[in-house]
Amino acid sequence: MQRRITKVLMFNTLFLFLLVSCKNNSGKNKSEPVSKEQISAEISKNLPEKSNEKVHAGKAVFVNHCLTCHQADGSGVPNMHPPLGPGSWVGKDPKELVAIMMKGLSGKIVVNGEEYKNFMPSHAKLSDQEIADVLSYVRCSFGNNFEPVTAELVAKVRSGK
Numbered sequence: 001m002q003r004r005i006t007k008v009l010m011f012n013t014l015f016l017f018l019l020v021s022c023k024n025n026s027g028k029n030k031s032e033p034v035s036k037e038q039i040s041a042e043i044s045k046n047l048p049e050k051s052n053e054k055v056h057a058g059k060a061v062f063v064n065h066c067l068t069c070h071q072a073d074g075s076g077v078p079n080m081h082p083p084l085g086p087g088s089w090v091g092k093d094p095k096e097l098v099a100i101m102m103k104g105l106s107g108k109i110v111v112n113g114e115e116y117k118n119f120m121p122s123h124a125k126l127s128d129q130e131i132a133d134v135l136s137y138v139r140c141s142f143g144n145n146f147e148p149v150t151a152e153l154v155a156k157v158r159s160g161k
C-alpha cells in the first residue's frame with residue numbers, strides 16, 4: 001500500500017513538472033521574434049576577426065610554412081629559430097630574402113645580437129606568388145614596416161637572372 005502511494009505521488013510530481021515546463025515553453029513562443037540584425041550582431045560578436053578587416057594573403061602561407069619555427073608573432077625560439085621582427089634580416093634586400101626561400105639557410109648567423117647555428121629548409125616548392133605574399137606579410141608584420149616583395153622579383157631570383 002505504502003509503495004502504491006509513493007508511486008502515485010511520483011507520477012503526480014512528474015505530471016506537474018511536465019505541465020510547468022510546457023507552460024514555460026508556450027511563454028517563450030509568445031516573446032518577440034529575434035530580428036535579422038540581432039542575429040548578425042550576435043554572430044559578429046563571436047567572430048575572431050571582423051569580416052570587413054582584410055587578411056593579408058601571405059598570412060595563410062606563413063601559418064602553414066613558417067609558424068612552427070618562427071612562431072605566430074615572429075618572435076622565434078631562443079637558440080633555435082631566429083626572430084623576424086625589427087632588426088632581423090627581414091628588412092634586408094628582398095633579393096637576399098628570396099634567396100633564403102629558395103636555398104634555405106644554414107651555418108652560424110647573428111640576428112639581433114643573438115647567435116644561431118641551425119638549419120632552415122628550402123621553400124622553393126612554394127609558387128612565386130606565395131613567396132612574394134609571405135615575404136610581404138613578414139615585412140609588414142611583427143613591428144616591421146618594409147616595402148612588399150613582388151612575384152616578378154621572386155621569378156627573377158629563381159631563374160638566377
Ligand code: HEC
Binds near residue numbers: 080108116119134
Ligand atoms: C624548420 C624551421 C623553419 C621553417 C619552417 C622556416 N624557418 Fe626561417 N629560419 C629557420 C632557422 C633555423 C633559421 C636560421 C638558420 C641558421 O641558423 O643559419 C631561419 C632563418 C630565417 C631568416 C633569416 C634570419 C632572420 O631571422 O631574419 C628569415 C628571414 C626566415 N628564416 C624567414 C622564414 C620564412 C618567411 C619562412 C616561411 C616561408 C621560414 N623562415 C620557415 C627555421 C625555419
